[in-house]
Amino acid sequence: MNALTFTLKKPLQFSLNCQLLNPTHLADKSPSDIASMLLNYGNSQCRVDDIFDISGNDAQNIFFKNSSDKLDYLGANMASGNIVIEGDAGAYLAYNLKKGEIHCLGNSLAYAACNMVNGLLTINGNTGDFLGGASAGLRKGMRGGTVVVKGNAGDRAGDQMRRGLILIEGNAGDYCASRMIAGTIGVSGKIGEYACFNMKRGTLLLTTRPRLHATIQDCGCHTLPFLNLMFKSFAQFKTKFSSIQSMRVQRFVGDAACAGNGEILLILTDE
C-alpha cells in the first residue's frame, strides 16, 4: 500500500478547511468517496479532487505535498495514523489531535496544537500565536501530547495549557505560558515580555535569562534531580533539550498576581 497523498494543484485564494482529510475519518473511504468529499473553501464548498491530485490508498499514512498556509485544520480530530505535510500548514494544525503523529516540514500559522489531547506534532519551521492554546470560549488549552517546534513560536505559546509538553528550539514571543494551568514548556531560544502572565501551575524551562514582570518571584538557585528524568524523557524527540546535562537551575515562581504556583526553571550551566 502507498501512502495516501494529496498534492495541491494550484495556490489557493482562500482558506481551505482540511479537517476531514485525516486517517481516522478516511479509514473506510474508497478513492472515489474521498475525491467527492466536500471541503469548506472560503465561503463556499468544493470537492477534494478539485483542489488536490490524489494518489495512494493507505489512509493511515497521509502526505500533503505542495501544501500552503491556506490549509487550515490539518490533522484536526485525528485519532490514529500519521500525517506528513511537505510544506506549510495553515491555522489550527493538529486541532484536538487525540492520537497519532503529525509532522509539518514547513511553517504553520496560529493555534497549532489547539485543544490537543495526545499524540505528537512536530513543526520544522516556525509557528504562529497561541501554540497549544484553547479555542475561543474554552478555558483549557492543550490537554496532553507533545509538540516540538524547531523554529520560533509566536505570542502566547501554551496559553491555558492544561497538560503535555511543548519544546520550542527557537524563540517564543510575548506572554509565553500565559494563564498556564499545568504541563511543561521548554524554550531553547529567547522569550518575549510577560512570560508566565497569570500562570497557575506548570513549568517553563528556559536556557536564557528572561525579563520578568514583578509578580514572578525569584526562589534562588537549586540542584534538582528530577531534571535528569525530564531530560531523559526528552531524548526520544531529538531536540536541543536532549543535550542539556545541568541539573542546576534558578527557580522563579508565580504568577503571584493570581496566587499561582507555576515555575520558571532557568538552566544554569556553570555548576
Add this chain to the structure above:
Amino acid sequence: MLINGVKIDDTFAEAFNMRGTRVIITAQNVKWAYHAANAMTGFATSVIGCGVEAGIERELNTDETPDGRPGLSILMFAMGSKVLMQQLETRMGQCILTCPTAAAFAGIESEDRINLGKNLRFFGDGYQTSKLFFNANGVDKRYWRIPVMDGEFLCEESTGMVRAIGGGNFLILATSQVAALTAAEAAIEAMKLIPNVIMPFPGGVVRSGSKVGSKYKTMFASTNDAFCPTLKGVTNTELSPEIESVMEIVIDGLNFEDIAESMRVGIQAICDLGAASGVKRISAGNYGGKLGPHHFKLHEIMGKQAS
C-alpha cells in the same frame, strides 16, 4: 544425600503465597541510599510482628536508576495487598521522605498498583508539583516533587504489586554456634547475588525458628524445641548428640525459581566449607504441607550437586 560430607535431609521447606513489591531508592551517594533503605527495611523481619518482610535486594549503578544517581532496590512482602499498601506508605513517609537527598521510584511494573507518592504528596501543603514523563518505552509515568528543607523530594506516584512467595528456608545444623554462624554468613553472601529474593532477618539469619502453637493460650507460635540444642534431653529432638547450634535462613521472593536457586547457592556455599567446618546437616522447616502450597524439596534443589 551427602555433599562434601554434609548431610542433606530428605525434607522440604514449606512456603506460602504473599504479595510483593519493589521500590528503587536513590540518593546523592550510596551511603545515603543505604541510610534510607536501612530505615525503610528496619523492623521488617517477619509478618508475624512487623506487618511486612522487607530487605535490600541489591545496589544499583547510576545507569540503572531513573534519575541517574546511585541507588538500591528494596523488596517488600506482606500477606495481603491491604497491609502491603499501608506499610509501604507509612515507611515511605517516615523513612524515605525524611532521609536527606533520597528519592523513590517504582521498581516493578504490573497492572496492580500500590501508592508511593500518591498520598505522600499532600505533605507538600499545596506546593507539591506533578510531572508526567515518558520512560524509555514511551509510557508516561507520573512523579511528584514535594518541597522539603533540603530541596525537593522526588517520588514516583505508584509502583507495581505482584504475587510472591514467602517462607522459603533451610536449617544449618552444626557442632558449634561459631560454625553455624560462619556457614550462614557464607550462604548469605552467595544468596545475595540472586535477584528477586531477600533474606529479611538480621544479617539474613534467624536463630529463633518457631513451631505452630504453644502451651500458653495467647501464643500462636513458640520456640521450635525440636531444634533447640539445649533441650535435646527433654524434648522430641531432631538433633543428634554432636549438634550444638542451629541457624535458619528464610527467603522471600518474587517467584519459585529464584527462591529455589537462592537456596541452592546458599546450601552449596555451606557444603563447600565441608564437614570439617563443623556443619553436619542441612534441613528445612515445614508443617507437613498444611501451611503453604510451595514445597522446596532439598534433594530436588541440590540434585545435581549430590556426591
